[in-house]
Amino acid sequence: MKAVLEAAVTLLTVLVAVLMAVIIAIRIGIRRRYRLERRYRPGAELGIAEYLAGLPRVPEAGGRSERAVLLAVALEALGDLRGSERERLAELIDRLGYTAEAMAGLRARRRARRRQSAAILAAVASASATHALTAALDDTDPIVRTACARTLAEVGGADAATAAIIAVAKRDIRAVPGAVAAVVLALGIAQPSALAPLIGASDAPPEVRSIAIEVAGRLRLSEHAKLLRACLREQDEIAAGAASGLGMIGDVRSVDALMDLAGDDRRALPARAAAVAALGSIGAAPAVPLLESLLGADWPLMAAAVRALCRLGDPGTAALRSAAASSRPEASAMAEAALEP
Amino acid sequence: MILYIWFVLGFFIAFVIVHTAVLLFAAVELRRYALRSNASNMRRTLRSPLAPLISVLVPAFNEASGIADTVRSLLALDYPELEVVVINDGSTDGTIEHLAEVFELHQVLRPTPPFLSHRPVRAVYAPRSQLRLLVIDKENGGKADSLNVGINFASYPLICTIDADSILEQDALAKAAAPFAEDPVRTVATGGMVRLANGCRVERGRVMDAHLPRSRFAMFQVVEYIRAFFGTRTGWSAMGALLIVSGAFGLFRRDIVIAAGGYRTDTVGEDAELVIRLHRTCLEAGRPYRIVYVADPVCWTEGPEEAKFLRRQRRRWHRGCLEVLIAHRRMLFNPRYRAVGLLALPSLLVFEVLGPLIELSGYAMCVVALLAGTINWSIFFLFLALALLYGLVLTLGSIALEDAASGRFPAWDDLGRVLLFALAENAGYRQLMHLWRLEGFWQLIRKGEWGAMERKGLSDPVPSPAASQVKRG
Numbered sequence: 001m002k003a004v005l006e007a008a009v010t011l012l013t014v015l016v017a018v019l020m021a022v023i024i025a026i027r028i029g030i031r032r033r034y035r036l037e038r039r040y041r042p043g044a045e046l047g048i049a050e051y052l053a054g055l056p057r058v059p060e061a062g063g064r065s066e067r068a069v070l071l072a073v074a075l076e077a078l079g080d081l082r083g084s085e086r087e088r089l090a091e092l093i094d095r096l097g098y099t100a101e102a103m104a105g106l107r108a109r110r111r112a113r114r115r116q117s118a119a120i121l122a123a124v125a126s127a128s129a130t131h132a133l134t135a136a137l138d139d140t141d142p143i144v145r146t147a148c149a150r151t152l153a154e155v156g157g158a159d160a161a162t163a164a165i166i167a168v169a170k171r172d173i174r175a176v177p178g179a180v181a182a183v184v185l186a187l188g189i190a191q192p193s194a195l196a197p198l199i200g201a202s203d204a205p206p207e208v209r210s211i212a213i214e215v216a217g218r219l220r221l222s223e224h225a226k227l228l229r230a231c232l233r234e235q236d237e238i239a240a241g242a243a244s245g246l247g248m249i250g251d252v253r254s255v256d257a258l259m260d261l262a263g264d265d266r267r268a269l270p271a272r273a274a275a276v277a278a279l280g281s282i283g284a285a286p287a288v289p290l291l292e293s294l295l296g297a298d299w300p301l302m303a304a305a306v307r308a309l310c311r312l313g314d315p316g317t318a319a320l321r322s323a324a325a326s327s328r329p330e331a332s333a334m335a336e337a338a339l340e341p
Numbered sequence: 342m343i344l345y346i347w348f349v350l351g352f353f354i355a356f357v358i359v360h361t362a363v364l365l366f367a368a369v370e371l372r373r374y375a376l377r378s379n380a381s382n383m384r385r386t387l388r389s390p391l392a393p394l395i396s397v398l399v400p401a402f403n404e405a406s407g408i409a410d411t412v413r414s415l416l417a418l419d420y421p422e423l424e425v426v427v428i429n430d431g432s433t434d435g436t437i438e439h440l441a442e443v444f445e446l447h448q449v450l451r452p453t454p455p456f457l458s459h460r461p462v463r464a465v466y467a468p469r470s471q472l473r474l475l476v477i478d479k480e481n482g483g484k485a486d487s488l489n490v491g492i493n494f495a496s497y498p499l500i501c502t503i504d505a506d507s508i509l510e511q512d513a514l515a516k517a518a519a520p521f522a523e524d525p526v527r528t529v530a531t532g533g534m535v536r537l538a539n540g541c542r543v544e545r546g547r548v549m550d551a552h553l554p555r556s557r558f559a560m561f562q563v564v565e566y567i568r569a570f571f572g573t574r575t576g577w578s579a580m581g582a583l584l585i586v587s588g589a590f591g592l593f594r595r596d597i598v599i600a601a602g603g604y605r606t607d608t609v610g611e612d613a614e615l616v617i618r619l620h621r622t623c624l625e626a627g628r629p630y631r632i633v634y635v636a637d638p639v640c641w642t643e644g645p646e647e648a649k650f651l652r653r654q655r656r657r658w659h660r661g662c663l664e665v666l667i668a669h670r671r672m673l674f675n676p677r678y679r680a681v682g683l684l685a686l687p688s689l690l691v692f693e694v695l696g697p698l699i700e701l702s703g704y705a706m707c708v709v710a711l712l713a714g715t716i717n718w719s720i721f722f723l724f725l726a727l728a729l730l731y732g733l734v735l736t737l738g739s740i741a742l743e744d745a746a747s748g749r750f751p752a753w754d755d756l757g758r759v760l761l762f763a764l765a766e767n768a769g770y771r772q773l774m775h776l777w778r779l780e781g782f783w784q785l786i787r788k789g790e791w792g793a794m795e796r797k798g799l800s801d802p803v804p805s806p807a808a809s810q811v812k813r814g
Contacts, residue, residue, distance in 0.1 A: 001720065002719060002720060002723065005720065005723035005724060005727060006723060007721055009726050009727055009730060012727065012730035012731055012733075012734060014732060015730075015734050016730060016733050018738060019734065019737035019738060020737065022741050023740055023741050023744060023756065026741060026744040027744060027753070027756070030744065042438055079384050079385070100539075105786060111376070112376055115376060115377075115379075119379045119382060122382065130374055143377065147382070176523070176524075177523070177524050177525060177526060177527075178386065178522045178523035178524055179523070181391050181522075181525070182382075182385070182386055182389065182391075185389055186391070207526065214391070215390075215391070218390040220389070220392070232457055257643050259811065299454055299455055299456070302453070330452065330455075333450075333452040334452045336450055337449070337450035337451055337452055340449065340450045341780060
């Protein structure tokens with residue numbers, strides 16, 4: 001037993017020494033990074049600011065560390081800039097060779113390097129990288145694939161690229177759903193019509209469809225209203241998203257279908273509540289009697305109905321007044337609160 | 342005696358295996374996190390129309406001295422869309438009047454949503470300005486009860502629970518919300534790092550200058566927090582068995598919390614209880630889910646510096662552990678609950694609940710053996726060295742992870758102080774904590790007090806004659 005304990009003590013002593021060495025190494029690294037940042041950041045910030053202000057001088061970066069700091073500063077600035085200033089800075093990054101380096105980095109063996117390169121290209125969103133980005137859609141790592149797909153969607157391109165982007169979205173939805181949502185959003189912003197195959201296709205994973213439906217609604221893409229209307233008849237989760245989307249779009253032609261959904265007590269509450277909210281957003285006066293009847297329903301539906309009636313002008317206000325005077329305590333309290341100036 | 346020695350040895354080996362595995366998982370998880378996270382990506386996602394909206398719930402009991410600063414700093418957080426809901430839990434120090442004065446609140450009609458039950462709401466206030474702030478005045482019912490009120494009134498799908506005297510870093514909410522943006526369907530809760538603000542310079546609800554505390558008790562807690570957050574929670578999170586999202590800073594999906602029944606008001610460990618119930622609800626429903634610890638977002642809080650308050654805190658924590666284990670005993674060693682039932686809860690039972698008892702019994706046995714003259718000194722010292730060295734390995738491992746992940750406290754003398762206290766904790770502090778925790782056992786049997794802690798306050802207090810600095814711990 002003594003021998004075993006002695007061996008264990010020796011092992012742990014060695015481990016303590018190794019961990020101390022690791023901590024010291026990490027801290028030396030942190031210190032070095034801080035020092036480099038302190039040394040190069042002011043120059044990099046000034047150089048980029050002067051360049052953006054229109055001075056002819058192009059910021060220069062000599063060594064590797066200086067280049068890394070300049071790139072970090074440029075990427076931070078890109079996140080905050082819009083319009084022509086953003087374009088100018090992206091052009092500068094291109095000119096200084098960072099885009100070319102990142103394109104080469106997409107073919108690196110190390111996954112970390114490929115991810116970093118994809119992130120740089122995503123931030124710069126330069127059309128010159130289209131070819132490398134398209135090739136990277138077949139990368140083995142879903143984070144690299146989705147980052148490149150999003151950038152491609154933002155940059156725009158051929159229909160073939162759109163098809164490949166949609167394929168990535170379908171393929172990676174389980175692995176990186178948030179990144180796929182960003183891809184679909186980028187697609188919705190750059191090429192709204194490209195969302196149609198995702199919203200309507202019953203063979204697409206339901207998670208991707210839900211995202212596409214939400215994006216269509218949030219971006220108020222009225223061209224997809226017909227497809228969204230068709231979704232109201234599908235499963236509750238899809239129907240709820242479609243109803244919210246139609247409300248955001250303000251699609252008057254959907255009022256009947258939304259009223260059907262809101263009044264159908266076989267459907268789930270969130271779907272019905274979404275339909276009720278949409279009727280309010282659209283300003284559907286014919287829905288007042290239905291909404292009034294829902295003032296005795298479960299809380300989420302009742303709350304949605306009260307909010308919707310608030311948005312329906314005089315007929316809605318009249319309905320709320322009668323609810324406030326009613327003997328149903330919850331409905332009365334909610335209506336009173338809604339009528340409060 | 343021989344049997345007892347083998348039992349203690351077995352306990353120690355099990356402790357080493359479990360904690361080493363957790364530390365290794367933590368290292369792998371932090372590396373994975375570093376590889377995945379990308380600041381500019383996160384910023385873009387959270388600025389997009391798909392960013393999750395958050396209601397920040399602030400339960401407050403006699404917090405007049407600092408509540409306005411807390412609310413101001415929360416409203417100024419770097420997050421695209423959030424609302425702050427302050428729940429005044431029947432304060433007697435003028436908290437509500439102070440808030441009403443600072444934010445120009447007026448009473449509004451707002452029916453109480455019926456999702457979770459709680460003590461009656463007396464009034465609801467909103468500011469005359471466009472600030473996204475709601476103040477609810479309710480009868481005193483405790484922190485859990487206040488959070489249930491906040492969950493009912495919250496307008497957004499995510500709720501963030503924080504203590505009224507906690508300080509969130511500017512980007513803490515964005516970082517804690519990132520897992521919800523990355524995986525909106527499966528993520529049900531996230532927790533962030535809690536650090537002690539004792540010793541830091543705080544101005545108007547913001548930490549301006551971070552330093553290690555001067556107080557010895559606070560320094561020991563710093564060592565404990567580093568181990569608990571970087572070593573333990575990250576590791577359990579990687580295994581899908583995180584049991585605690587700190588009450589001082591946690592983010593939850595509101596619908597899932599409501600489906601699970603909200604916070605229980607009959608336990609002092611309501612934060613851990615809720616997290617375990619979320620695991621249970623999701624696993625029983627066969628719902629894919631994840632509860633994630635994110636090492637990056639930081640919440641600063643004040644730790645007790647005086648023995649009597651630390652003692653109350655530890656008794657309460659231990660009692661909370663026991664209550665949680667009793668409430669969810671069906672999950673223990675049950676394969677249906679996967680890593681939670683087979684690893685995390687048994688580990689909580691054996692190392693956290695029974696550990697103090699076993700360790701203290703070990704000291705007692707040493708004394709008995711010494712008196713009986715049967716002690717083998719070389720084995721005794723070897724075992725002592727083993728225990729001290731392994732404790733040091735865990736602390737150093739956690740510090741290495743912390744440095745690699747966040748790069749804070751890079752000063753060399755800070756490292757020296759942390760290591761000194763990591764060694765010194767074995768000479769009295771650790772044993773004292775065990776004793777206090779055992780008192781928690783006793784409290785559970787007696788169903789005793791709910792500790793109160795005297796707060797020094799993190800920033801300059803607002804002059805208020807009625808202000809009392811006593812708050813629930």
